[in-house]
Amino acid sequence: MTLVDTNVLLDLVTDDPHWADWSVAQLETASLRGPLLINDVVYAELSVRYERIEDIEAVLTETGIDIVPMPRPALFLAGKVFAQYRKAGGTRTGVLPDFFIGAHAAVSELPLLTRDSGRYGRYFPSLVLITPDARS
Template identity: 75%
Template sequence: MTLVDTNVLLDLVTDDPKWADWSLSQLEAASLDGPLLINDAVYAELAVRYERIEHLEAFVGGAGLEMTSMPRAALFLAGKVFALYRRAGGSRTGVLPDFFIGAHAAVAQLPLLTRDVRRYRTYFPSLKLIAPTM
């Protein structure tokens, strides 16, 4: 099983000229190891790109994604690491979903397919990341 970060899926939705091919090949490779999972935070972030829930559901189903709920321990951890981020001077808004996603992967011991590694490596050092090498 692999938890998939929103940015990888948005590469497909937007047909990103730089990242769509990489994201598609990584999704295909990860699917060989088991289900591709998304959680509530990823679903909500994807919803921004769709006018109707039916279109989002069609994408989720067509991509072979499975919804999974975030464990309470992950929700707690997300709050704690977000507090650390703020105490360390982090002021960027809109980052809380990243902490939900990272905490979910960490608590459930799932690899995370993402292109945004910096925050995950900083706040979830035990996390197995599937990411581009830069």
Template identity: 75%
Template sequence: MTLVDTNVLLDVVTDDPTWADWSIEQLEAAALRGPLLINDVVYAELAVRYERIERLETFLSDAGLDMAAMPRSALFLAGKVFQKYRRAGGSRTGVLPDFFIGAHAAIDRVDLLTRDTARYRTYFPTVKLITPDR
């Protein structure tokens, strides 16, 4: 199973000139290995790009993405890791979703397909990342 980070899906949705091809290739490869998953955080981040829920749901269905509930242990881990990040001088804004996603991948022991590597590698070293710079 592979949890897919929002940035990879936005590459596809926006047809990003730099990353769309890489993201599509990685999604196809990951789908051959097993189910593609997103969680509530990724869903909410994607919703920003859609006017109607039906269009988002169609995209998710067409892409073969399944929703995976975040376990409470992942929510707890996200909070603890975010606390560690803040104590190390990290910013308060814009990063908490990454901690939810990373903690979810860590607790469920699934691969994470993402283009954001530094924070995940630092705070979730047990998560196997699928990234452009593997």
């Protein structure tokens, strides 16, 4: 099983000229190893691209991606890691979703397919990352 980050799915649905080929190839490779998963946070972030719920549901069905709930220990870990980030001087807004996604992958011991290795690697050192820079 592989947890998929929002940026990889956005590459696919927007046909990003720089990243779409890499993301599609990684999704195909990961799907050979087992199910592709997203959580509620990724679903919410991805839904911004769609007018109707049926449209996002069709994409998930087409790509074979399942939605799984985040375990409570992941929610707790996300809060703790976010507090650590803020204590270290992190002020950028909009980062809490990344901590939910990273904590979910870490607690569930799932590899995370993402293009954003920096924060995930720093705050979730045990996490197996599938990234363009092969930092895993």
